Amino acid sequence: MATLEDIVGNFEFLDDWEDRYRYVIELGRSLDEMPDGDKTDANKVQGCVSQVWLTYEVDRTVPDDPVLTFKGDSDAHIVRGLVAIMLAACSGKKASEILALDENALFNELGLIEHLTPQRANGLRSMVKRIKQEAADAASDPAMSG
DSSP states (O other), X not given: XXXXXXXXXXXXXXXXXXXXXXXXXXXXXXXXXXXXXXXXXXXXXXXXXXXXXXXEEEEOSSTTSOEEEEEEEESSHHHHHHHHHHXXXXXXXXXXXXXXXXXXHHHHHHTOGGGSOHHHHHHHHHHHHHHHHHHHHHHHOTTOOX
């Protein structure tokens, strides 16, 4: 899976938005398949027009700042690519790093929001909200895990 630095670098290299969309779709194809058993209502991200599912595991090696590892999927190609971008930004990170993520700065750097439909942009924001909520819950409740 691509790192966030790779993604940002590739976006800078690709001038044409058609090429960037193809790259986003390619990122989505690189996601590991999510088992059908994880595609439940409980794992579904609310606020997305497409179906998006997120699961996560919590590593409590550092109890007051656990590391969250996310998995995600979508039934739409571009949205699946957006899931891949958010996983690159957040998965495998400490809860404090996830909560400190300035998603607006990231989206601006990638030029994402102005090139997405309003529904996709809202869905992306819903996904970030869900990821940050899971991080906040994991940080505040040692018994929590996805």
